Amino acid sequence: MTKILSTKDLAKKIVNHEDTLILDVRNTDEFDNWKIEGGNVEVVNEPYFNLLDGVDAVVGKIQKSQEIIVVCAKGGSSKMIADMLEEEGFSNVYSLEGGMKAWSEHLEPVKISDLSDGGSIYQFVRLGKGCLSYFIESNGEAAVVDANRMIDVYERFAEEKGVKIKYTIDTHLHADHISGGLQLAEKTGGTYYLPEKDATEVTFDYAALEEGNDIIVGNTAIKVQPFYSPGHTVGSTSFIVDDKYLLTGDILFVKSIGRPDLSGKAEDWVEDLRHTLYSRYKNLSDDLIVMPAHYSFADELGKGGSVSARLGDLYLRNSGLQVENENEFRKMVTENLPPQPNAYEDIRKTNMGKITPEPEDQKVMETGPNRCAVEG
């Protein structure tokens, strides 16, 4: 019988940069749109329906003694193909439990650092979609920034750490994934913060993020300083945590910058985006560590799976920050944009509380990569 590999075990292999060979048996269109990525991940695609009469097509590509993780959409076809490979003499075959659907939901907590006055900051890496959320805890209290829909993960984590989630914060109204911020705050009796300018159409109560109104986690231990930084959305807000970490939301990533077109017309936000990236952020300390809300490329995953970079370094090597000419910048962020995230309009409506899709439908809406960046 085929061995089953959990998404958790696969995540450990990827964040530890272990050599990982994946046989993805979904159809090639789905594979091309979205696949498992990581620094040392090799992926071979061969649709399961081409292997029903025999696995010859992959015999030449993979050695029989190699460890192979077979992946499909939901975990059914991968199990069948893994069984067939074992019968053919492949000795180290696994089937990924729950397939890409489960992979999309896995959150891997990575500790970034202790904070100066006690407490610590964690990055939750959603490897399947490239979403990053943050858990900041100090003195029995915690704040979660850009929480994903899978709120039980943060609840369990808070329980393990013996802290109470007092604040949930979204840097902006998300278009690529369904926010767990409101539900998590309701469940823990906390406060949900959103930028007011992104919340004009929301149907629920929230607390408005305001520059100058710091959020204090754990008495006076950590300041979470909101910092208005429009461009990806009109309300996009960044945070400086403990005078050291700059949570940039979807404005600035490690290798790219945020796209301005998901909440309206790109033209409307280009100037804001440019001003934030080329002026507001530039006036901050070069030594701040940028912690974004997404990543797009496997090679952005650093040690232990975390994604971050020094602000000063990004001004030297992030291609989105090197465009001196304003017209060129405008062209870059409004023309030849990548496809939009799957179901992004319905995801925005869900995050405003205007629609409430069934849990299964929410999973399907989130299929695919985040696609929130413009590559320079």
Added chain:
Amino acid sequence: MEATKLLDAKGLACPMPIVRTKKAMEELNLGDILEVHATDKGAKSDLSAWTKSSGHELLKDTEEDDVLKFWIRKA
């Protein structure tokens, strides 16, 4: 559309709709049409990709009340 045979794959999860379709096609003659009913949402893109790679012709597909219907001509 007049089908030679009807395959009911409703309620079956991936990979079974395709496995059953492939088997049913093997029992048909050239030019015969198989009508397939399925409820697994993945069947749509998989069946269309499979017909391309196997050479059969997907004549038509519809979706009514969560039931996906396909008509495939054997080649």
